Amino acid sequence: MIRRSAVLITAAVLSAVGLAIVVALPAAADWYGNRHQETHAYATGAEAKSARASVPRWLADEAESVRYSIRTTGGDRLLKATLPDERLPAECTTEPRPKAQEVALKEDWFPKDARGKAAARCGLYYAYMDGTTLYAWQDNDDWLRAERAEPAR
Structure with missing residues (x-):
C-alpha cells in the first residue's frame, strides 16, 4: 500500500513538473526572442x-x-x-x-x-x-x- 502511494505521488509530481515545462518553455522562448x-x-x-x-x-x-x-x-x-x-x-x-x-x-x-x-x-x-x-x-x-x-x- 505504501509502495503504491509512493508511485502515485511520484507520478503526480512528474506530471506537474512536465506540465510546468510545457507551459513555461514557450513563454521563456518568447521572452528570450523578444528581450531586445x-x-x-x-x-x-x-x-x-x-x-x-x-x-x-x-x-x-x-x-x-x-x-x-x-x-x-x-x-x-x-x-x-x-x-x-x-x-x-x-x-x-x-x-x-x-x-x-x-x-x-x-x-x-x-x-x-x-x-x-x-x-x-x-x-x-x-x-x-x-x-x-x-x-x-x-x-x-x-x-x-x-x-x-x-x-x-
Whole structure:
C-alpha cells in the first residue's frame, strides 16, 4: 500500500513538473526572442523624433499616433503613423518599385503581409500607405550595409 502511494505521488509530481515545462518553455522562448525589442508610442512625429534619435528624420512632425518598434541589437525597425494626407513623405521614392526584405520584427499593430505591399523606399525603410496610415520597416541587413558604407568619424 505504501509502495503504491509512493508511485502515485511520484507520478503526480512528474506530471506537474512536465506540465510546468510545457507551459513555461514557450513563454521563456518568447521572452528570450523578444528581450531586445522595444516598442514606443508617441502622440506626434515631432515627439517621436525628440525622444529617439533612431526615428527617421523624414517622418513628418505633424504625424499622429506614432508607433515605433526597434531591435536594440541591430537595425530592424517598425513604424506606423497617421499622416495628414494619403501621400508618402517627400523623401520617399517609388521608382523603381522596391523588392522588400522580410519584416523581422512582429507587433500586433503591424500588418503581417506588409512585405508584399511595399511601394516605396524612405531612406533605408520600405514603406506603403493604407489611406492616411503609413507603414514602414527597416531591415537589419540594409542597415548594416549602410553603416559599413559610412566613413569613420
